[in-house]
Amino acid sequence: MSPSPVPPYGNARPELDREAMIGGQGTCITRDIPMIDLSDYDRRKPVITDALWDAATRVGFFQVINHGIDTADVDAAFAAAGRFFELPMEQKTHYARRPGSNVGWEYRAQVRPSTGTPDNKESYQITLPQMGADTWPAESTLPGFQARMRRFERQNWVLGMKILSCFAIRLGFDADFFTCNHDPASAQYQSTLRLIHYMSMENARDADFEFWRAGAHSDFDCLTLLHQRPGQGGLQVCPGRDADARGTDTLAWTDVPPVAGAVTCNIGDMLMRWSDDRLKSTLHRVRMPRRDEYLGPRLSLPFFCQANRDAVIQGPRKKYAPITARDYLDERIRANYGGRS
Ligand SMILES: O=C(O)CCC(=O)C(=O)O
Ligand SMILES: [Fe+2]
Numbered sequence: 001m002s003p004s005p006v007p008p009y010g011n012a013r014p015e016l017d018r019e020a021m022i023g024g025q026g027t028c029i030t031r032d033i034p035m036i037d038l039s040d041y042d043r044r045k046p047v048i049t050d051a052l053w054d055a056a057t058r059v060g061f062f063q064v065i066n067h068g069i070d071t072a073d074v075d076a077a078f079a080a081a082g083r084f085f086e087l088p089m090e091q092k093t094h095y096a097r098r099p100g101s102n103v104g105w106e107y108r109a110q111v112r113p114s115t116g117t118p119d120n121k122e123s124y125q126i127t128l129p130q131m132g133a134d135t136w137p138a139e140s141t142l143p144g145f146q147a148r149m150r151r152f153e154r155q156n157w158v159l160g161m162k163i164l165s166c167f168a169i170r171l172g173f174d175a176d177f178f179t180c181n182h183d184p185a186s187a188q189y190q191s192t193l194r195l196i197h198y199m200s201m202e203n204a205r206d207a208d209f210e211f212w213r214a215g216a217h218s219d220f221d222c223l224t225l226l227h228q229r230p231g232q233g234g235l236q237v238c239p240g241r242d243a244d245a246r247g248t249d250t251l252a253w254t255d256v257p258p259v260a261g262a263v264t265c266n267i268g269d270m271l272m273r274w275s276d277d278r279l280k281s282t283l284h285r286v287r288m289p290r291r292d293e294y295l296g297p298r299l300s301l302p303f304f305c306q307a308n309r310d311a312v313i314q315g316p317r318k319k320y321a322p323i324t325a326r327d328y329l330d331e332r333i334r335a336n337y338g339g340r341s
Helices: 014-020 041-058 071-085 089-095 145-171 177-181 206-210 240-244 269-274 325-336
Strands: 035-037 061-065 104-107 121-126 192-198 214-217 223-228 235-238 252-255 263-267 283-286 298-305
Touching: 035 041, 041 061, 041 145, 071 121, 071 145, 071 192, 071 223, 071 298, 089 104, 089 121, 145 177, 145 192, 145 223, 145 269, 145 298, 269 325
Parallel strands: 035 061
Antiparallel strands: 061 263, 104 121, 121 192, 192 298, 214 283, 223 263, 223 298, 235 252, 235 283
């Protein structure tokens, strides 16, 4: 893909223009991805806030340890996700994502504007207020699945709100500003837990390796918390200012190998806008394994902190016009699912 002379979204939406220009291979370099210790959060909050602010303004990508989600809960969520994806295809089609919603199952349906090809994955989105009896697998099909995912969703929300509270303070908002704007008791809640299965490449043809497990993109949300399995790598980032380089083959990417017990975090476009561009939403992608690497399936569990639909996004410095989180997200989802919203 070559860079287009006119930004496809006419500069009105810089995030979308950026996405459309970044699909090339690029090069790889090592960079330091900050690792932040969240232990003793209440007492150490000022120090943690400094570390998070530094990481989010400089890199936009960081990992946290001692984050409060038990390893046993992470393992159980991965095991339940694995059982879901092992269900027969025709069973999973019962839970298929409906146009206009951010819930349910999709199979190779997400086409990133950066690549124009479908990600080589299937995924299942859990957005609690939009879930119905038809979108959850029945208890008889997957015993304990719904309870496990509800628990994991809430554990991630708690962690996400701890991190967002630190950003709120630095931005000059109340400490609970983002918590109020991600209120799980509201019908407008739209934070999403996503289960992802990237297909095994064990029997793949050479040509299949030219595509992406997940094409280059920035996230639409405020903050993403990503759980990965050690040994199932492939995530790469292109932090901060580098991502603004125009010309698709010049970006320098950095591997973010999974670390046992760590949660990988990144700032999304919604928070970048809400912070008047002070917090950096960072390009990332999931590359195919090389032939000499582990070729089996890859599972990952991202949780997207997405402000409630009725939240109005505008930074303290009013750099951008106000927009509701509903309008903001609907536009990005449409850009990723071929206009089928
Ligand atoms: O699977 C991963 O490691 C990253 C997934 C991702 O970036 C996304 O779903 O937005
Ligand atoms: Fe992402």
